Amino acid sequence: MRRVNPGGRGFWCGVLMSLAVPSMPAFAKHDVASPEMAGVTILIIRHAEKPASGPDLSPAGSARAAAYARYFNPFSAGPGAPFVPDMLIASTDTTKSDRPELTLKPLSAAIGLPIDTHFANHDVKDLAETLRSTAHAKHILIVWHHGHISKLIRALGGDPAKVLPEGEWPETVYDWVVELSFDSDGGLLDERQIKENLPR
Numbered sequence: 154m155r156r157v158n159p160g161g162r163g164f165w166c167g168v169l170m171s172l173a174v175p176s177m178p179a180f181a182k183h184d185v186a187s188p189e190m191a192g193v194t195i196l197i198i199r200h201a202e203k204p205a206s207g208p209d210l211s212p213a214g215s216a217r218a219a220a221y222a223r224y225f226n227p228f229s230a231g232p233g234a235p236f237v238p239d240m241l242i243a244s245t246d247t248t249k250s251d252r253p254e255l256t257l258k259p260l261s262a263a264i265g266l267p268i269d270t271h272f273a274n275h276d277v278k279d280l281a282e283t284l285r286s287t288a289h290a291k292h293i294l295i296v297w298h299h300g301h302i303s304k305l306i307r308a309l310g311g312d313p314a315k316v317l318p319e320g321e322w323p324e325t326v327y328d329w330v331v332e333l334s335f336d337s338d339g340g341l342l343d344e345r346q347i348k349e350n351l352p353r
Contacts, residue, residue: 187285190339194292195309197331199299199322200252208250220351222259225294230347239290241266244274244297253296274298281308309333316346
């Protein structure tokens with residue numbers, strides 16, 4: 154009977170290969186398809202313009218927020234049927250900024266839909282997990298602070314580098330929409346950046 158030499162070259166090559174190549178679950182994305190995300194479209198925008206100081210919106214920001222009441226009612230940008238958002242989410246107000254909620258208030262009033270402000274700016278993973286694990290609407294509009302939008306996209310299973318320059322939302326930009334579309338199984342189907350065309 155042939156004996157296997159534990160110190161032989163073939164044995165150690167096998168050991169090294171098993172260490173060097175992780176098993177498939179190690180590569181699995183954190184955003185495993187969820188039934189709750191089936192057919193969902195998520196729109197992510199930055200809050201409207203800020204003033205030189207203070208927690209509120211600047212005059213330009215207030216004008217943008219007012220325009221959103223028409224721009225997202227209904228929303229239409231390229232392929233796909235127009236839709237009115239049926240879930241509104243804004244990061245929690247702080248003493249430094251209530252701009253995300255203020256950005257949505259005119260739209261909220263126009264379509265009679267409340268704004269969910271349960272999640273703080275840094276709670277993007279909790280928000281994403283809640284959307285993956287609980288029943289909710291299909292057309293979701295989220296307003297966030299620009300510094301955490303890339304993290305929010307990633308938490309929802311997207312790749313910020315595909316929709317944002319160098320994977321980050323620029324400090325001076327206010328007029329983009331990031332759209333994440335999910336397939337019938339709840340997996341990410343597509344992601345794109347849309348340049349706003351606000352009504353005058």
